[in-house]
Amino acid sequence: MERNLMKGNEALAEAAIRAGCKCFFGYPITPQTEISAYMAKRMPKVGGVFLQAESEIAAINMVYGCASSGVRCMTSSSSPGISLKSEGVSYMAGSDLPCVIVNVMRGGPGLGGIQPSQSDYWQATRALGHGDFQILVFAPSTVQEMADLMGRAFDEADKYRMPAMILADGLLGQMMEPVTFKVDEIQHHDASEKPWATNGHGNKRRHNIVNSLYLQAEELERLNFERFERYETVKKELHEAELYKTEDADIVVAAYGSVARLAKAAVDRAREAGIKAGLVRPVTLWPFPVQEVREACRNAKRVLCVEMSMGQMIDDVKLALDCRIPVEFYGRTGGVVPKPTAIFEQIKLLSEKEAE
Amino acid sequence: MPEFKKPNALTDVPFHYCPGCTHGIVHRLVAEVIDEMGIEGETIGVCPVGCSVMAYDYFSCDMIEAAHGRAPAVATGVKRGNPDKFVFTYQGDGDLAAIGTAETVHAATRGENITVIFINNTTYGMTGGQMAPTTLPGQVTQTTPYGRNPDVEGFPVRVCEMVSTLSGVALAERVTVTDPANIRKAKAAIRKGFEFQKNKQGFSLIEVLSTCPTNWGLSPVEAIKWLKDNMVPYYPLGVFKEGAIR
Amino acid sequence: MAKMNVDFEACKGCALCTTACPKKIVEISHEKLNAKGYYTAVCIDDDACIACAMCALMCPDCAITIIPDGGEK
Numbered sequence: 080m081e082r083n084l085m086k087g088n089e090a091l092a093e094a095a096i097r098a099g100c101k102c103f104f105g106y107p108i109t110p111q112t113e114i115s116a117y118m119a120k121r122m123p124k125v126g127g128v129f130l131q132a133e134s135e136i137a138a139i140n141m142v143y144g145c146a147s148s149g150v151r152c153m154t155s156s157s158s159p160g161i162s163l164k165s166e167g168v169s170y171m172a173g174s175d176l177p178c179v180i181v182n183v184m185r186g187g188p189g190l191g192g193i194q195p196s197q198s199d200y201w202q203a204t205r206a207l208g209h210g211d212f213q214i215l216v217f218a219p220s221t222v223q224e225m226a227d228l229m230g231r232a233f234d235e236a237d238k239y240r241m242p243a244m245i246l247a248d249g250l251l252g253q254m255m256e257p258v259t260f261k262v263d264e265i266q267h268h269d270a271s272e273k274p275w276a277t278n279g280h281g282n283k284r285r286h287n288i289v290n291s292l293y294l295q296a297e298e299l300e301r302l303n304f305e306r307f308e309r310y311e312t313v314k315k316e317l318h319e320a321e322l323y324k325t326e327d328a329d330i331v332v333a334a335y336g337s338v339a340r341l342a343k344a345a346v347d348r349a350r351e352a353g354i355k356a357g358l359v360r361p362v363t364l365w366p367f368p369v370q371e372v373r374e375a376c377r378n379a380k381r382v383l384c385v386e387m388s389m390g391q392m393i394d395d396v397k398l399a400l401d402c403r404i405p406v407e408f409y410g411r412t413g414g415v416v417p418k419p420t421a422i423f424e425q426i427k428l429l430s431e432k433e434a435e
Numbered sequence: 436m437p438e439f440k441k442p443n444a445l446t447d448v449p450f451h452y453c454p455g456c457t458h459g460i461v462h463r464l465v466a467e468v469i470d471e472m473g474i475e476g477e478t479i480g481v482c483p484v485g486c487s488v489m490a491y492d493y494f495s496c497d498m499i500e501a502a503h504g505r506a507p508a509v510a511t512g513v514k515r516g517n518p519d520k521f522v523f524t525y526q527g528d529g530d531l532a533a534i535g536t537a538e539t540v541h542a543a544t545r546g547e548n549i550t551v552i553f554i555n556n557t558t559y560g561m562t563g564g565q566m567a568p569t570t571l572p573g574q575v576t577q578t579t580p581y582g583r584n585p586d587v588e589g590f591p592v593r594v595c596e597m598v599s600t601l602s603g604v605a606l607a608e609r610v611t612v613t614d615p616a617n618i619r620k621a622k623a624a625i626r627k628g629f630e631f632q633k634n635k636q637g638f639s640l641i642e643v644l645s646t647c648p649t650n651w652g653l654s655p656v657e658a659i660k661w662l663k664d665n666m667v668p669y670y671p672l673g674v675f676k677e678g679a680i681r
Numbered sequence: 682m683a684k685m686n687v688d689f690e691a692c693k694g695c696a697l698c699t700t701a702c703p704k705k706i707v708e709i710s711h712e713k714l715n716a717k718g719y720y721t722a723v724c725i726d727d728d729a730c731i732a733c734a735m736c737a738l739m740c741p742d743c744a745i746t747i748i749p750d751g752g753e754k
Binding site: 102128132133134136137138140141142143144145146148150152166170277278280282283286287288289290291292 | 511
């Protein structure tokens with residue numbers, strides 16, 4: 080297996096192509112433009128489609144159409160663009176369509192800034208559009224994981240017939256690291272694997288309909304019930320977190336994505352200072368790795384949630400722990416990246432509080 | 436002379452449209468063209484939001500229901516992933532010329548190999564007869580109770596004229612379905628659109644001047660007359676652009 | 682003898698077919714309402730029908746079938 084030095088955004092794009100993504104529909108926005116640029120260069124060489132849409136709204140609706148026809152396809156954007164795509168994501172969830180959406184988060188709200196952020200956690204895990212629905216959310220923390228989770232997102236989206244999101248941030252997108260791709264060849268996925276696809280019935284079956292309109296309330300309720308039963312299965316089968324030095328940890332830091340890397344450095348420093356610190360890093364944000372977080376905090380006296388936001392994942396951490404352990408928060412926002420030393424100071428503070 | 440009956444490309448589901456609504460005629464014409472070209476198994480239709488929102492139940496080919504205004508983008512996604520299949524959208528004036536203007540114009544200018552059937556009846560029928568982008572000056576609707584005043588609400592959009600300026604367009608033609616002669620012309624235009632698509636020769640848009648008797652407050656027969664007297668002078672029938680782009 | 686066959690339940694009585702008939706032999710019958718509550722179209726003179734299908738062409742509900750030989754083969 081060849082090791083390549085690549086930017087996170089490029090590794091993600093290459094991994095998507097190898098996972099059999101045939102069509103990419105995008106619209107320029109910082110800081111994810113490398114994904115589009117990479118796709119524009121590579122897709123025509125491998126018989127795929129790259130199309131720059133007239134807007135984020137058009138791009139997600141092209142994904143909707145393409146996914147309806149059973150073709151593996153994706154789009155990528157950054158925070159304000161994801162807000163525009165949210166209507167389309169709701170339609171895809173309501174029509175049970177698989178696809179992958181990448182959000183390389185930047186600071187908000189509004190036009191916000193272009194520096195890294197994690198302030199779209201709520202949007203991704205709670206309300207990416209109107210209506211009762213969930214999407215799969217994966218949070219990579221390294222360039223290698225950008226590649227690995229991309230392929231997995233496509234597989235899981237197809238398996239559960241629901242949209243999947245890679246929730247990254249500007250830091251991960253722009254950084255360069257060595258990456259090894261799991262597959263050398265481009266995988267092929269045929270639409271015949273999807274009997275529900277609207278790709279022409281060929282006079283061999285009744286017509287397929289992709290739709291999210293149900294005017295009978297009872298029918299819509301029944302479909303929502305069915306979908307949420309499926310979500311329960313997903314929750315059982317798909318939850319993942321990395322546990323780092325948590326076995327004997329008094330203080331457990333909870334962080335995801337690029338912040339988890341900084342938190343890991345802070346945990347190491349705390350250990351050097353004689354503080355029993357550990358880290359739990361959710362890899363799946365929806366479903367949230369409840370069991371893993373509980374396991375990581377088994378012996379913890381205090382939990383510190385660190386995010387590049389005003390505190391969003393902290394809600395899920397508290398819920399996972401049933402509020403039995405105090406959960407403190409440290410965050411920077413608007414595009415400011417927390418420093419490992421600052422996280423270490425927070426760990427130290429909690430440790431001292433605990434000693435009192 | 437052969438029997439005249441419902442085309443195979445329509446299902447047995449009865450249309451929900453109001454009496455005399457010309458949606459039903461246009462549905463049948465599209466289905467007849469699909470039958471005659473023998474392409475039902477290779478065709479994917481995209482429905483809009485509006486009165487024809489449930490057209491997915493009426494056509495026997497594979498169907499997709501799009502968000503309001505997004506049908507040309509959805510059709511683009513299907514077509515790019517399946518370049519050898521036939522893809523058409525069926526959209527009303529609010530869907531195509533208000534909320535979906537950007538999707539329409541850009542699918543057209545890209546020369547997307549899709550066929551757009553555009554129903555212009557100067558009104559938002561499904562929501563109860565509000566002003567549409569194609570409502571005529573002076574026309575009374577629920578949201579222009581004193582008549583559309585261009586000083587306040589602006590002027591109607593002439594879609595065929597607008598898209599005919601774009602290089603990606605192979606066909607922009609305005610037809611109507613007020614009488615058998617015009618119905619035949621409308622069908623010929625739809626056929627042309629699908630032929631351009633078959634030969635991958637560019638974007639085709641067929642605008643069909645249609646009636647909305649219910650929201651116009653007229654009988655179906657009076658509505659046909661109103662269309663001829665008021666809409667045709669403002670929206671002249673004919674070919675605005677025709678010719679392969681590639 | 683040609684036959685204009687109107688699907689009684691599909692017809693919505695819009696009367697567009699009556700305007701299209703060159704022989705002026707299609708009318709809305711006021712005898713019986715269908716399940717939807719409409720009076721429906723009828724051909725009042727099968728012998729005069731020339732099976733031109735103008736009425737069917739005009740029908741928005743695909744409610745009219747034209748059988749050129751009246752079904753007597």
